Amino acid sequence: xxxxxxxxxxxxxxxxxxxxxxxxxxxxxxxxxxxxxxxxxxxxxxxxxxxxxxxxxxxxxxxxxxxxxxxxxxxxxxxxxxxxxxxxxxxxxxxxxxxxxxxxxxxxxxxxxxxxxxxxxxxxxxxxxxxxxxxxxxxxxxxxxxxxxxxxxxxxxxxxxxxxxxxxxxxxxxxxxxxxxxxxxxxxxxxxxxxxxxxxxxxxxxxxxxxxxxxxxxxxxxxxxxxxxxxxxxxxxxxxxxxxxxxxxxxxxxxxxxxxxxxxxxxxxxxxxxxxxxxxxxxxxxxxxxxxxxxxxxxxxxxxxxxxxxxxxxxxxxxxxxxxxxxxxxxxxxxxxxxxxxxxxxxxxxxxxxxxxxxxxxxxxxxxxxxxxxxxxxxxxxxxxxxxxxxxxxxxxxxxxxxxxxxxxxxxxxxxxxxxxxxxxxxxxxxxxxxxxxxxxxxxxxxxxxxxxxxxxxxxxxxxxxxxxxxxxx
DNA sequence: CTAGGGTTAG
Numbered sequence: 001x002x003x004x005x006x007x008x009x010x011x012x013x014x015x016x017x018x019x020x021x022x023x024x025x026x027x028x029x030x031x032x033x034x035x036x037x038x039x040x041x042x043x044x045x046x047x048x049x050x051x052x053x054x055x056x057x058x059x060x061x062x063x064x065x066x067x068x069x070x071x072x073x074x075x076x077x078x079x080x081x082x083x084x085x086x087x088x089x090x091x092x093x094x095x096x097x098x099x100x101x102x103x104x105x106x107x108x109x110x111x112x113x114x115x116x117x118x119x120x121x122x123x124x125x126x127x128x129x130x131x132x133x134x135x136x137x138x139x140x141x142x143x144x145x146x147x148x149x150x151x152x153x154x155x156x157x158x159x160x161x162x163x164x165x166x167x168x169x170x171x172x173x174x175x176x177x178x179x180x181x182x183x184x185x186x187x188x189x190x191x192x193x194x195x196x197x198x199x200x201x202x203x204x205x206x207x208x209x210x211x212x213x214x215x216x217x218x219x220x221x222x223x224x225x226x227x228x229x230x231x232x233x234x235x236x237x238x239x240x241x242x243x244x245x246x247x248x249x250x251x252x253x254x255x256x257x258x259x260x261x262x263x264x265x266x267x268x269x270x271x272x273x274x275x276x277x278x279x280x281x282x283x284x285x286x287x288x289x290x291x292x293x294x295x296x297x298x299x300x301x302x303x304x305x306x307x308x309x310x311x312x313x314x315x316x317x318x319x320x321x322x323x324x325x326x327x328x329x330x331x332x333x334x335x336x337x338x339x340x341x342x343x344x345x346x347x348x349x350x351x352x353x354x355x356x357x358x359x360x361x362x363x364x365x366x367x368x369x370x371x372x373x374x375x376x377x378x379x380x381x382x383x384x385x386x387x388x389x390x391x392x393x394x395x396x397x398x399x400x401x402x403x404x405x406x407x408x409x410x411x412x413x414x415x416x417x418x419x420x421x422x423x424x425x426x427x428x429x430x431x432x433x434x435x436x437x438x439x440x441x442x443x444x445x446x447x448x449x450x451x452x453x454x455x456x457x458x459x460x461x462x463x464x465x466x467x468x469x470x471x472x473x474x
Numbered sequence: 475c476t477a478g479g480g481t482t483a484g
Contacts, residue, residue, distance in 0.1 A: 038475065065475045072476090098476040133477045165478045181479095197481040228480040235481085266481040297482040332483045365483060 002035035006042050014039040030058045034066055041070025064090055068099040082116075091123055094131045099135035129158050136163060140170030156345045161187065162281035165194045193355040195223055200232040209234035212245070225256075227264050234267040240422035243275035260288070266295045273302030293324055297426050301333035309341025316350075337370035339376070347373040364394050371398055375405030380414050396422070400435055430456065 001017055019038055021027045025082065027036070033056045040049035049070045056063060064085055071077040082100045085092060092100070100116055115134060132155050139148035147294045152159070152167050159439070168180040184190070184198045196217045202211035215233050218225065225233075230253055237246035250268060253260065265288045272281035285291070285299045296319040303312040316334050319326065326334075331354045338347030351370050354360045367390050374383035380402065387398045399422050406415035419439055422432060437452035 035477080041475085060476060067475095069475050095476045102477065130477050135477095137477065162478050167478095173477085189477095193479045193480070198479095200479065226480095231480040261480095263481045270482075292481090294481045299482095301482065329482045336483085363483095368484085 002032070002039055006035075006039045011039070011045065014043075028057050030056075030060050030063065033058070037063060037066040037070070041066055046070050046074075061090065061096070065093075065095045065099070068096055072099060072102070075103035075106040076324070079107070086119075092125075093307070094125050094128045097125060098130050098134040099162055101131070101138050105138040108141055129155075129160060129163075132158070133160075133162050133166060136139045137166045140166055140173065143174070145170055145174060156462070161189050161191050161194055161373060165197055168194075169197050169201070172197070172204070175205075177201055177205045181346055190221075192223060192226060192229075196226075196228045196232065199229065199236075201455040203232050203235045203239070206239065208460075209241045211236040212240075225258075227258055227261055230258060231263050231267045234264075234271045238267075238271040238274040241275050243272075243277055246271045247280075248290050262288075262290065262295060263293050265291075266298050268303060269295065269298045273298070273305065278302060278306045278308075291324070292328060296324055297327070297330045297333055300330065300337065302315070304333055304337030304340060307340060309337040309343050312337035312341075313343065313346060326354075326358065328354075328363060328366070330360075331360060332363075332365045332369065335366055335373070339369045342373075342376060344373055344377040364391075367394065367398070368401075369417050371401055375401055378405075378409045380405060380409060380411050382458075384414065396432075400432065403439055404434060407439055410442075415439055415443065 006014065014036070018027075018039075021032055021036070026032050036052055037049050040046070040052060049067060053059070053063065053067050062100060064081075065316070068078055068081055068161060071081060078099055082092065082096065082103075097116065097120055104116060110302070120127070120131070127135075132151065136148055136155070139145070139151060148170055151272060152163065155163060164183060168183040171177070171180040171183070175432050180201060181198065184194065189195060195214070199211050199214050202208065211232060215225070215229065215236075218229070219400055221348055230249065233249050234246065237243075237249060249271075252258075253264065253268075258264065261390060265284065268284045271280045272278070272284060281302045282299065285295065288295065296315070300315050300319075302310075302314045303315060312334060316326070316330070319330075322415070330406070331350065335347055338350065347370060351362070351366065354366065367386075371383055371386060371465060374380070374386060383402050383405065387395060387402065390398055399418050403418045403422065406412070419436055422436060433452050433456045437449050437456070440446070440448035440452060
């Protein structure tokens with residue numbers, strides 16, 4: 001009965017059964033208890049699962065494993081619970097270990113993983129395939145590809161699709177995409193996940209054409225794509241700015257009855273916006289029946305990139321009204337919108353709100369946007385003050401931005417101050433010398449210009465084009 | 475009861 005409930009994912013029916021079982025006293029049975037645990041765990045009711053577990057008169061290993069499984073999204077809780085298991089003298093089996101290893105991989109800590117590995121050897125749990133795969137995953141997640149490779153070799157007799165996929169994804173994370181492809185091509189059995197992984201790897205590595213090529217190959221081999229495939233393929237179209245192809249993919253999604261979930265919807269919005277069709281992006285946005293912070297941020301970014309700062313702002317306001325909490329990426333988009341559209345006051349207020357109301361630590365992207373906003377508006381002294389708040393390693397680039405702004409606004413005095421600072425701060429970079437040379441030329445300080453030209457010649461033998469002409473933006 | 479894949483940012 002309870003099995004039927006969890007297969008249907010019906011929590012309410014399960015609760016009815018739970019009540020009935022409690023009345024008849026059947027709930028003291030371990031099997032019934034475990035079934036209930038699974039029901040709550042699989043429907044995301046982790047707190048209920050925990051309460052039930054704590055109140056169970058009898059528990060067996062399956063009860064512990066089921067609770068571990070319920071905590072699968074919370075790696076720290078898994079490790080805490082496992083420590084308690086060891087403390088209470090409950091020896092885990094290979095199922096517990098798979099969950100625990102997975103948690104170690106998510107946290108990325110090798111120490112605990114190694115500790116657990118030692119425990120597995122000590123207790124003598126047979127390294128079943130699932131356990132070896134989980135360990136393989138821990139190694140790849142911790143960047144220990146040598147260890148992963150040798151474990152993979154040890155597993156030669158029992159490797160499956162999952163082992164291969166874990167290994168080549170490890171190489172992808174290291175940036176060795178060709179190595180990854182080599183493993184992928186050698187796999188005699190490929191499933192949906194391995195295809196999706198390899199396609200996505202090309203998208204991540206900025207090889208969108210190869211991603212699309214592989215997608216076609218997947219179709220030729222009659223493997224049915226799913227939503228995850230579509231997200232990667234849409235991202236590939238977006239980075240190629242290939243609207244025709246993007247529309248074809250959209251049609252493909254509709255024709256094959258693939259779900260337009262949050263991921264697919266967001267990828268569609270991004271694709272249309274990046275391919276230049278803001279209208280289709282916004283139609284997609286408004287058609288979606290649920291939207292999360294990614295969806296909103298993507299739409300705001302699209303509006304910003306198309307120069308609609310005002311619309312981006314009102315969408316941001318709408319988002320807040322709907323109770324969606326913006327994150328740091330949202331603020332990058334909205335500040336970018338302000339910077340592009342010259343919305344000085346709004347940009348400053350939003351920056352303030354980000355720090356004060358949302359307690360988001362400004363990252364260099366945010367600082368850069370605000371600096372841009374101030375510089376373009378000619379608020380150069382405020383920009384100068386602002387640079388003082390930036391981390392030292394960003395000050396050079398920030399001062400270059402400010403110096404360019406000084407040139408655009410013909411602010412020689414401040415410009416000279418910045419230029420002097422830059423001469424001291426800066427490494428002997430070409431770009432800096434050229435910028436300084438241009439500034440001094442604009443300010444009519446020919447002695448300094450000569451000095452900078454000499455510096456340019458010293459740092460590079462190559463002739464730098466354009467050095468003798470002064471670029472004045474009008 | 476367990477393991478591998480997906481969305482935002484010059």
